[in-house]
Amino acid sequence: MKKITFGTDGWRGVIADDFTFENVKVVAQAISEYVLENYENPTIIVGYDYRFHSENFAKVCAEVLSSNAIHVLLSKQPIPTPALAHAVVKKGVSGAIMITASHNPYYYNGIKFIPHYGGPANTQITDKIVKNVERIQKEGLGSLNPDEKLIEYFDHKEEYINDVLNLIDKKAFEGKTLKVLVNPMYGCGIGYVDEALKRLGCEVKVINNWRDPLFGGHLPEPNLENMKDLLEVIKSEKFDLGLATDGDADRFGVVNPDGEYISANEVIFMLADYLIKTRGKASSIARTVATTSMLDKIAEKHNMRCIETPVGFKYIAECLMKEDSLIGGEESGGLSIKGHVPEKDGILADLLVAETVAKLQKSPKEILKSIESEYGKLYNKRIDVRTTSQKKEEALERIKNFGKSEVAGLKCTEYRTRDGLKVILEDMSWFLVRPSGTEDLIRIYGESPDEQKLEKILLDVRGYLGL
Numbered sequence: 001m002k003k004i005t006f007g008t009d010g011w012r013g014v015i016a017d018d019f020t021f022e023n024v025k026v027v028a029q030a031i032s033e034y035v036l037e038n039y040e041n042p043t044i045i046v047g048y049d050y051r052f053h054s055e056n057f058a059k060v061c062a063e064v065l066s067s068n069a070i071h072v073l074l075s076k077q078p079i080p081t082p083a084l085a086h087a088v089v090k091k092g093v094s095g096a097i098m099i100t101a102s103h104n105p106y107y108y109n110g111i112k113f114i115p116h117y118g119g120p121a122n123t124q125i126t127d128k129i130v131k132n133v134e135r136i137q138k139e140g141l142g143s144l145n146p147d148e149k150l151i152e153y154f155d156h157k158e159e160y161i162n163d164v165l166n167l168i169d170k171k172a173f174e175g176k177t178l179k180v181l182v183n184p185m186y187g188c189g190i191g192y193v194d195e196a197l198k199r200l201g202c203e204v205k206v207i208n209n210w211r212d213p214l215f216g217g218h219l220p221e222p223n224l225e226n227m228k229d230l231l232e233v234i235k236s237e238k239f240d241l242g243l244a245t246d247g248d249a250d251r252f253g254v255v256n257p258d259g260e261y262i263s264a265n266e267v268i269f270m271l272a273d274y275l276i277k278t279r280g281k282a283s284s285i286a287r288t289v290a291t292t293s294m295l296d297k298i299a300e301k302h303n304m305r306c307i308e309t310p311v312g313f314k315y316i317a318e319c320l321m322k323e324d325s326l327i328g329g330e331e332s333g334g335l336s337i338k339g340h341v342p343e344k345d346g347i348l349a350d351l352l353v354a355e356t357v358a359k360l361q362k363s364p365k366e367i368l369k370s371i372e373s374e375y376g377k378l379y380n381k382r383i384d385v386r387t388t389s390q391k392k393e394e395a396l397e398r399i400k401n402f403g404k405s406e407v408a409g410l411k412c413t414e415y416r417t418r419d420g421l422k423v424i425l426e427d428m429s430w431f432l433v434r435p436s437g438t439e440d441l442i443r444i445y446g447e448s449p450d451e452q453k454l455e456k457i458l459l460d461v462r463g464y465l466g467l
């Protein structure tokens with residue numbers, strides 16, 4: 001059987017293969033033991049997404065927690081991961097279990113653990129939980145005695161929407177009626193972004209806003225490939241903006257009125273530039289090793305630090321909590337800001353983009369153009385290589401022994417190894433190779449001020465890795 005591991009963000013498994021009721025009980029028991037060891041009189045919130053059986057997996061978790069005499073608050077309906085994280089902080093509880101496989105294919109489900117600080121569990125915490133899992137698997141689960149009296153039900157939608165709206169400059173919307181197309185991708189964002197936009201006075205059209213555990217035949221990941229339906233609608237009617245969220249609404253997706261997809265890298269630097277100009281001072285911006293260096297340029301201009309972390313929002317969360325970061329983001333589509341929970345929030349990101357567009361009275365593309373005219377343009381690309389596990393091992397071995405001093409005719413000036421291998425090249429171009437912690441693939445990322453050079457760099461790197 002596949003080992004239960006907590007990767008970049010929680011445990012994910014194939015439903016009925018390794019993601020079974022039995023294994024969910026084991027993980028819930030492991031979390032219960034961790035919670036009992038670390039919190040006095042703990043209360044744990046349990047939430048779930050719209051996937052197949054999610055509400056039933058959540059009920060099982062609540063039962064396991066209650067049989068450990070832990071007080072449980074179980075969500076009455078599917079809830080976005082960021083709203084659950086917000087509930088943890090607002091209610092001052094010990095943590096939350098979220099049943100979701102985020103943007104993975106429909107046949108997956110998963111468990112995220114959110115500790116008391118309202119962000120993704122860090123590696124120290126998940127290592128302890130995994131140790132518990134291994135012990136429980138060896139010793140057997142034993143009998144459970146759920147205590148219904150310890151399980152209460154809650155609804156956090158209103159409180160979350162109100163608090164998120166308090167982070168938005170409502171004046172930016174006054175006297176304008178922004179027309180927005182919203183796509184929650186059959187996921188937890190249903191009734192959140194659209195509702196919040198309506199309260200800001202926007203005219204909203206929503207697509208894909210009912211439960212479909214097959215996600216309309218696509219991955220619930222708001223990228224170009226999975227949002228063809230949104231692109232068609234936005235091109236055929238007149239909108240100011242297209243906004244999306246992923247399966248559990250922690251990731252965002254943004255589309256220009258002409259149907260052009262705005263990448264997560266672009267959204268993050270657009271918001272960084274906007275927030276620096278409109279919000280109070282902060283000391284830093286945080287980004288993962290795979291995210292655009294445009295953030296470094298923007299931070300430098302404003303005498304701020306730009307902190308580089310490994311991939312995973314748990315690392316960005318640390319910066320938001322400890323490094324006074326104004327915004328923390330990652331190219332996979334996650335961001336949060338100072339004053340909010342340290343969990344990536346696709347709903348908040350979408351609303352901030354709407355605010356930026358309303359305030360500046362320009363399309364996202366126009367805003368990006370003006371930022372790029374100030375800082376220069378950077379081209380970036382990510383290639384996800386699905387390969388056999390043997391080839392993957394070989395490629396990772398080759399990364400470890402990477403001895404080249406030149407790539408695509410450019411000198412290598414720095415080698416960073418905190419997450420895979422990142423090589424900085426002489427003209428500020430860079431590439432990164434790392435194994436994904438959520439899927440069975442190797443990711444190759446690159447960035448350069450020159451589009452052709454970028455292609456050459458990526459080609460050379462793939463050649464070297466034999467991928």
Ligand SMILES: O=P(O)(O)OC[C@H]1O[C@H](O)[C@H](O)[C@@H](O)[C@@H]1O
Binds near residue numbers: 102313435437439
């Ligand atoms: O590149 P991976 O290890 O697959 O991770 C990709 C992404 O997965 C999840 O969504 C995590 O929450 C993110 O923090 C991470 O960036």
